[in-house]
Amino acid sequence: MDKAMKNRKVLKAIQNKFLIYIPLTLFALLMMGPFLWLLSVSLMPGKNVFAFPPAIFPTFIDFKNYVDVWRYMDFLKYIWNTVIITFFGVVFSILLCSLTAYPLAIFKFKGKNIIFVALIATMIIPAAAGLVVNYLTINKLGLINTFTGVVLPSLVTVFNVFLFRQAFMGIPSDIRDSGKMDGASEFRIWWQLMMPMIKPAIAVVALFEFMASWNSFLWPIIVLNTDKYPLASALSTLNGQFSFNFGWIAAGTVISVLPIIIVFLLTQKYFMEGISGAIKG
Amino acid sequence: MKRKRVAKLSRFSEVQTAWLFMGPGLILLALFTFWPIIYSVPLAFTNYSVIGETSFVGFENFKRAFSDINFIASVKNSLLYMIIVPFIQILSILMAILVNRKIAGIKFFRAAFYIPVVTSMVAVSIIWGWLMSSNGVLNYILLSIGIVNEKINWLSDKDTALWALMFITLWKGLGYYMMIYLAGLQAVPTDCIEAAKIDGASNFQVIRKITIPLLKPYVFFCTLISLMSAIRVFDEVFVLTSGGPGNETLTSSLYIYQQGFEVFEFGYSSALGLIISFIIMFFSIFIFLFNKKGGVNPY
Numbered sequence: 001m002d003k004a005m006k007n008r009k010v011l012k013a014i015q016n017k018f019l020i021y022i023p024l025t026l027f028a029l030l031m032m033g034p035f036l037w038l039l040s041v042s043l044m045p046g047k048n049v050f051a052f053p054p055a056i057f058p059t060f061i062d063f064k065n066y067v068d069v070w071r072y073m074d075f076l077k078y079i080w081n082t083v084i085i086t087f088f089g090v091v092f093s094i095l096l097c098s099l100t101a102y103p104l105a106i107f108k109f110k111g112k113n114i115i116f117v118a119l120i121a122t123m124i125i126p127a128a129a130g131l132v133v134n135y136l137t138i139n140k141l142g143l144i145n146t147f148t149g150v151v152l153p154s155l156v157t158v159f160n161v162f163l164f165r166q167a168f169m170g171i172p173s174d175i176r177d178s179g180k181m182d183g184a185s186e187f188r189i190w191w192q193l194m195m196p197m198i199k200p201a202i203a204v205v206a207l208f209e210f211m212a213s214w215n216s217f218l219w220p221i222i223v224l225n226t227d228k229y230p231l232a233s234a235l236s237t238l239n240g241q242f243s244f245n246f247g248w249i250a251a252g253t254v255i256s257v258l259p260i261i262i263v264f265l266l267t268q269k270y271f272m273e274g275i276s277g278a279i280k281g
Numbered sequence: 282m283k284r285k286r287v288a289k290l291s292r293f294s295e296v297q298t299a300w301l302f303m304g305p306g307l308i309l310l311a312l313f314t315f316w317p318i319i320y321s322v323p324l325a326f327t328n329y330s331v332i333g334e335t336s337f338v339g340f341e342n343f344k345r346a347f348s349d350i351n352f353i354a355s356v357k358n359s360l361l362y363m364i365i366v367p368f369i370q371i372l373s374i375l376m377a378i379l380v381n382r383k384i385a386g387i388k389f390f391r392a393a394f395y396i397p398v399v400t401s402m403v404a405v406s407i408i409w410g411w412l413m414s415s416n417g418v419l420n421y422i423l424l425s426i427g428i429v430n431e432k433i434n435w436l437s438d439k440d441t442a443l444w445a446l447m448f449i450t451l452w453k454g455l456g457y458y459m460m461i462y463l464a465g466l467q468a469v470p471t472d473c474i475e476a477a478k479i480d481g482a483s484n485f486q487v488i489r490k491i492t493i494p495l496l497k498p499y500v501f502f503c504t505l506i507s508l509m510s511a512i513r514v515f516d517e518v519f520v521l522t523s524g525g526p527g528n529e530t531l532t533s534s535l536y537i538y539q540q541g542f543e544v545f546e547f548g549y550s551s552a553l554g555l556i557i558s559f560i561i562m563f564f565s566i567f568i569f570l571f572n573k574k575g576g577v578n579p580y
Contacts, residue, residue, distance in 0.1 A: 050416035100306030103299035215401035
């Protein structure tokens with residue numbers, strides 16, 4: 001009797017466990033399905049994306065679309081452009097935002113509160129017209145059609161500054177004190193003691209910036225000439241020019257999203273850790 | 282003696298160090314975040330454009346805006362877009378609860394739900410543009426289940442276009458909010474839940490009485506962020522419909538962009554931007570006040 005009840009309980013637990021996979025799988029299908037379908041379209045040259053019934057799984061595999069679009073688009077150039085824009089975007093965003101956040105978290109000085117209020121205000125007042133004025137500014141600085149002009153306006157974001165500030169505030173003050181005892185300069189304390197302590201926050205900012213830079217398409221279109229476009233901008237142009245050549249566009253889209261998906265999957269662990277640390281506040 | 286001097290020196294330089302550290306960041310913020318806000322004010326009162334001489338026109342741009350059918354339609358669409366906020370919140374909380382357990386393969390599911398977030402809106406728009414066209418996969422599925430009985434061209438039918446765009450925004454954003462809520466759920470102390478369960482609370486009661494109240498600061502944060510991005514929505518509209526059919530999906534950000542970079546009326550575009558900024562400011566103050574009442578703070 002007792003055993004039977006126990007068995008039933010175990011059975012129910014197993015049943016519950018399996019039941020949870022049903023909604024999980026449905027959601028996964030909804031989120032991943034479109035990408036898998038795109039992949040299958042890109043691997044079947046000549047197959048119509050509007051075929052009825054649709055081809056969810058590829059019936060044959062051929063890389064012709066990739067070869068053709070790679071030859072036509074000079075993808076290496078666009079990938080190179082994207083890599084440069086993303087690299088400088090990520091590195092300088094981390095450096096500048098953490099430098100800005102550090103005194104706000106650690107020091108006591110006059111004007112700190114004013115800066116703080118000003119920073120929060122930018123989150124409330126969104127510069128919807130910012131594009132026009134930023135274009136004029138970049139133009140004045142002579143940075144039209146340069147990667148600097150693409151990267152510069154979005155390097156320092158209030159969101160990242162706050163994220164870093166939060167992380168710095170979580171570091172016990174003895175660490176900075178011990179650095180001071182050893183006679184280290186503030187800059188060295190920041191770089192050698194503090195920055196290693198906030199690795200999870202750095203990981204989050206790095207991945208968010210990576211995503212933002214890799215995927216940005218509008219500002220590059222405004223600032224750059226076509227030969228300097230990053231992938232996303234080039235893709236939107238390809239989509240406009242060859243809206244009938246589905247295979248090419250599908251292949252081009254896969255090429256453009258694959259790197260970022262891979263980077264996400266590789267950094268997933270740090271990212272999840274970091275995001276829970278960052279939002280906690 | 283020497284030691285004392287060092288201490289004094291470093292205390293003296295703390296303020297300077299602070300400004301030195303913040304200098305580059307603050308300059309960039311001032312130039313590209315504050316300056317656009319400040320400079321667009323005088324710009325909004327001029328007829329600055331690529332052609333003709335620039336002159337002060339007073340409130341002309343604002344008068345024009347309030348009688349501009351397209352602008353009014355765009356504001357209406359942007360406000361309508363906010364309907365997705367509660368749907369995003371509810372669905373992403375559900376997803377977070379769903380993935381907040383230790384079972385085999387859960388990491389795969391979390392990653393799968395997050396992948397739409399990391400991909401570019403251009404790519405997402407291309408895919409959904411195909412899926413939603415009249416001969417697309419979506420119609421095939423809906424026809425076979427029997428939800429619709431004729432093919433609908435979701436993105437170019439004037440009754441469905443805006444809703445179809447909203448669905449794409451929702452689909453792409455869910456993973457992001459799910460991740461934030463997941464972080465929130467994992468911060469919920471497990472002994473709290475266990476204690477409640479020992480006292481005989483059902484799963485539903487645990488969610489309602491413990492999980493949801495503890496998630497409140499996260500809900501505030503996510504609501505604010507999703508509201509902002511709903512009002513500012515641009516990318517998907519730009520790539521998929523350019524505001525069409527007619528002005529059915531014209532959003533305010535897109536209209537500001539068009540006036541600035543397609544018609545090159547910088548003055549008028551700035552005036553529109555200011556009006557939208559005021560609308561967004563109104564909503565944020567409203568939310569902040571509402572939040573203060575609840576006594577939670579994301580920072």
